[in-house]
Amino acid sequence: MFHGKVIDASKGTISLDAAQKFITSEKCGASLFFIGTVRNHNNNKNVTGITYDSHDAIVEKSFKEIYDEAIQKLKLEYPVVFIEHTKGYVPLGGISIIIAVAAKHRSQVYDLSRYIIEEIKKRTPIWKKEHYDNNESDWLKGNPVIDIEKK
Amino acid sequence: MKIKIELFGAARDFSKEDFLELTLPEITSVKEVRENLADFIQSKYPDNKNFLEIVKRSAFANEQNEIVHDDYKLSNQSKLCIIPPVGGG
Numbered sequence: 050m051f052h053g054k055v056i057d058a059s060k061g062t063i064s065l066d067a068a069q070k071f072i073t074s075e076k077c078g079a080s081l082f083f084i085g086t087v088r089n090h091n092n093n094k095n096v097t098g099i100t101y102d103s104h105d106a107i108v109e110k111s112f113k114e115i116y117d118e119a120i121q122k123l124k125l126e127y128p129v130v131f132i133e134h135t136k137g138y139v140p141l142g143g144i145s146i147i148i149a150v151a152a153k154h155r156s157q158v159y160d161l162s163r164y165i166i167e168e169i170k171k172r173t174p175i176w177k178k179e180h181y182d183n184n185e186s187d188w189l190k191g192n193p194v195i196d197i198e199k200k
Numbered sequence: 201m202k203i204k205i206e207l208f209g210a211a212r213d214f215s216k217e218d219f220l221e222l223t224l225p226e227i228t229s230v231k232e233v234r235e236n237l238a239d240f241i242q243s244k245y246p247d248n249k250n251f252l253e254i255v256k257r258s259a260f261a262n263e264q265n266e267i268v269h270d271d272y273k274l275s276n277q278s279k280l281c282i283i284p285p286v287g288g289g
Binding site: 085101102103104106107108110125133145146166169170171172173174175176177186189190191193194197 | 209210212231235257258259261265267269281283284285286287288289
């Protein structure tokens with residue numbers, strides 16, 4: 050079972066309750082929640098918040114592709130995955146992403162959760178603009194989604 | 201022919217609008233869009249090397265939300281999205 054969505058911060062919030070409800074399954078003996086939050090420092094700067102930009106359609110497609118790949122690669126039993134990522138402004142301490150997973154065994158949920166977040170960081174079109182305490186802001190350099198040499 | 205490029209992430213700073221329009225020769229590929237976009241950036245922001253680096257390191261996506269490579273062919277009024285290096289989470 051899979052749920053993957055981008056949530057616009059001006060219209061709603063991502064919710065741990067919704068994640069927990071979605072992944073609850075009598076077939077699963079393990080569940081794990083990964084929560085990404087905005088921290089107060091990066092690259093020796095004091096961060097006050099982050100604005101997330103997203104290509105929503107490709108993001109949601111990418112979440113599903115990553116889920117399908119994970120099932121194949123990790124040979125999971127009864128996997129359940131809930132992914133939501135915030136779009137728009139997230140203040141200090143605010144939640145940017147929830148990845149909630151459930152599967153038959155504990156080792157599977159650790160592998161599954163780690164696989165999903167690492168792949169999202171590599172290829173899912175989400176961007177961060179950090180805001181600093183001097184009122185400046187900057188887009189973070191990220192990972193190219195194509196091989197620059199081959200294109 | 202005209203190509204519309206929807207802007208995302210750091211590329212949003214290329215324009216006050218959410219998109220750019222380029223006028224290109226007929227039978228254009230993503231490679232030529234990238235080159236023309238680089239020329240446009242160089243003429244509009246001659247001192248901003250960061251913008252040029254973004255163009256160089258970006259992917260492009262078509263209207264079907266697929267990442268397309270430099271040999272992907274475009275027609276008049278095609279729309280692309282520029283996908284700068286990503287970093288969510």
